[in-house]
Amino acid sequence: MRVGVITFPGTLDDRDAARAVNVGGAEAVSLWHADADLKSVDAVILPGGFSYGDYLRCGAISRFAPVMNLVIEAAEKGMPVLGICNGFQVLCESHLLPGALTRNSDLHFLCRDQEIEITNTQTAWTSSYSVGQKIVIPLKNGEGSFQCDDKTLAQLEGEGRVIARYVGQNPNGSRNLIAGISNARGNVVGLMPHPEHAIDPLTGPTAQGLGFFTSILNDMVK
């Protein structure tokens, strides 16, 4: 299975994401933001960072990069897409996911190990976990507060599309402690904390992030 990892100008976590894909057992394929070619990948990861310097709004410029037109088209046909941190912001700006990520409620840039609870294992990216499983992975963002209107929130909750929640004190002001959500079909997932930094205890707090990268393989086998 080939998993594309997109690099925008200002992306930081593409290498860790590619490594996580390989450790998970798939083949990572580098994609460049200006390419109008998805190189026959089966899934795509939008990694974290500060694409286009976060100018205008986080993810607002990236959303119009040539490669994103193809990602949006493929995602609408069911291709698995995972957006991590800045990638989550890009998916919201692309309207592949509802809501928006805004400035952390206390204005601080956060960088810490964060416990989250997996709340939906029916998506392409979370099937390796069990419902209620708690994992610790790094959280690092300045604009990670998930916001949406009441109607959208009720819809997300009603359809079980919150895939992960922060455990304990709300780190950034996200509504309903939301750390990650999926689209209705479950192929597109956005997650604010970073599973790709927690795939090996040598370099991360745990190896509990690896499940996101093995889940897509489960999906292919099914």
Place this chain on the structure above:
Amino acid sequence: MAKIVVDVMLKPEILDPQGNAVASALPRLGFTFATSVRQGKRFEIEVVGDPTPAQLAEVEKAAEVLLSNPVIENYVVRVEK
């Protein structure tokens, strides 16, 4: 020369931590007038000559698609002499 101005503000129901931080800094400096502060963005757009209705319609479209995120923000387009 006239310019087209686009003001983008967070919707009233969206939390504005930056505005709150400004609001709490004001009284520390002795400015006691504010009961609330909201912070937004202003775009100044120049075109050749005076803006035409067609150009303004284009700017409206750009404000909807790029300059603002309609999920969390409202915008106003106007011409400033």
